[in-house]
Every structure is written in structure tokens, then in C-alpha cells.
Amino acid sequence: MAIEFYDVKDRKKVKVEEKDITKTKYERKLKDGSVQIRYAFRAKHSGRQLTKFCSKVDWDKVKAAVEK
Numbered sequence: 184m185a186i187e188f189y190d191v192k193d194r195k196k197v198k199v200e201e202k203d204i205t206k207t208k209y210e211r212k213l214k215d216g217s218v219q220i221r222y223a224f225r226a227k228h229s230g231r232q233l234t235k236f237c238s239k240v241d242w243d244k245v246k247a248a249v250e251k
Contacts, residue, residue, distance in 0.1 A: 186224055188233040199226040206242055207250040
């Protein structure tokens with residue numbers, strides 16, 4: 184299964200195979216003290232890091248390594 188990323192420098196969409204993707208979570212504290220978690224896929228293409236934000240459901244479906 185391939186996931187589609189947008190390469191900003193090349194201005195085009197690229198497909199990256201699931202085996203070449205890692206998963207990551209971005210956490211930040213909000214003013215009210217709660218924590219917002221955003222889920223994303225990361226991949227390398229042409230020497231550049233690509234990031235694609237996704238839902239938790241999609242993040243859980245993909246069997247990829249989780250970045251630390």
C-alpha cells in the first residue's frame with residue numbers, strides 16, 4: 184500500500200510505499216492546560232523529509248515504525 188505525500192519543492196504529489204514510512208505524534212499544550220495530539224506520517228523522497236498529517240484511525244491502520 185502506498186501513501187500519497189505532497190512534495191512542496193517539486194510541487195507535485197508523490198507516492199511512498201508503506202515500508203518506507205514512519206509514524207509520529209506531535210503533542211502541544213494549549214492555553215487551557217489540555218494537550219493536543221496530531222498524528223502524521225513521515226517519509227524521505229529525493230533527500231527531503233515529507234510530512235502528511237492524518238487522523239488517528241488512519242494512523243492506527245498503517246503498520247509502520249513509530250518515531251521517537
